[in-house]
Amino acid sequence: MREILGRRRRLLSWRTGRKPGRSAGQLGAALTFATAWRWPVLPGVGLDRRDGTRCACPDPDCVVPGAHPLDPGLLAATTDERMVRWWWTNRPGAPVVLATGGSAPCAVSLPADAGLRALAALDEAGIRLGPVVATEARVHVLVAPYSMAQLGELLYAKDWVPGSLRFHGEGGYLALPPSGTGQGQVRWERAPLPGSAAPWVPDVEAVVDAVVDVLTRTGVSAPEL
Secondary structure: OHHHHHHHHHHHHHHOOOOHHHHHHHHHHHHHHHHHOOOOEEEOOOEOOOOOOOEOOOOOOOOOOOOOOOOOOHHHOEOOHHHHHHHHHHOOOOOEEEEEEOOEOEEEEEEHHHHHHHHHHHHHOOOOOOOEEEOOOEEEEEEOOOOHHHHHHHHHOOOOOOOOOEEEOOOEEEEEOOOEEOOEEOEEEEOOOOOOOOOOOOOHHHHHHHHHHHHHHHOOOOOOO
């Protein structure tokens, strides 16, 4: 049994494009999220080494290539230092995936172009934001944990919400920097302030209210993607 598991680990490392030069960044980031900030994380499936844009999972039409959990599954997300070290020692190139909700932040996201312009408009309006994660495809604003009931009431009160506005809440996940995914490198568009404490994040109501208001008033395009 141990021999079979060993072969399986080697296969996963090969399929996810194991790159020793990136191990310190991935492992260091995962340890910060898990042990200093108490955000539960786990390794993402990564990209197929034979094709750096395709997901290593069995789904040929995967819509979030490399940036989702597979083995282990999402419920395995943890803040345990030993487990995090073991995962990224064996799979140093694996994306760092946050299990959103519970005690961890959630997120609200928009397509990249609309999201970046919305951030600029929010800055002009003096709206305080916490960390913001971005890829070539989307901008994700981290927010405080919320329940589905809370989100439902919030959206019901709106006359209009862009279809491209997505929510990553309880039972969801989000790839964190410095992960590499099929949508490009994950980066901090707004980096957390230095320090050991978990970053402050705003309430979801404040972010959604401000984003919808900005998109409505300024005509910032938010295509239905």
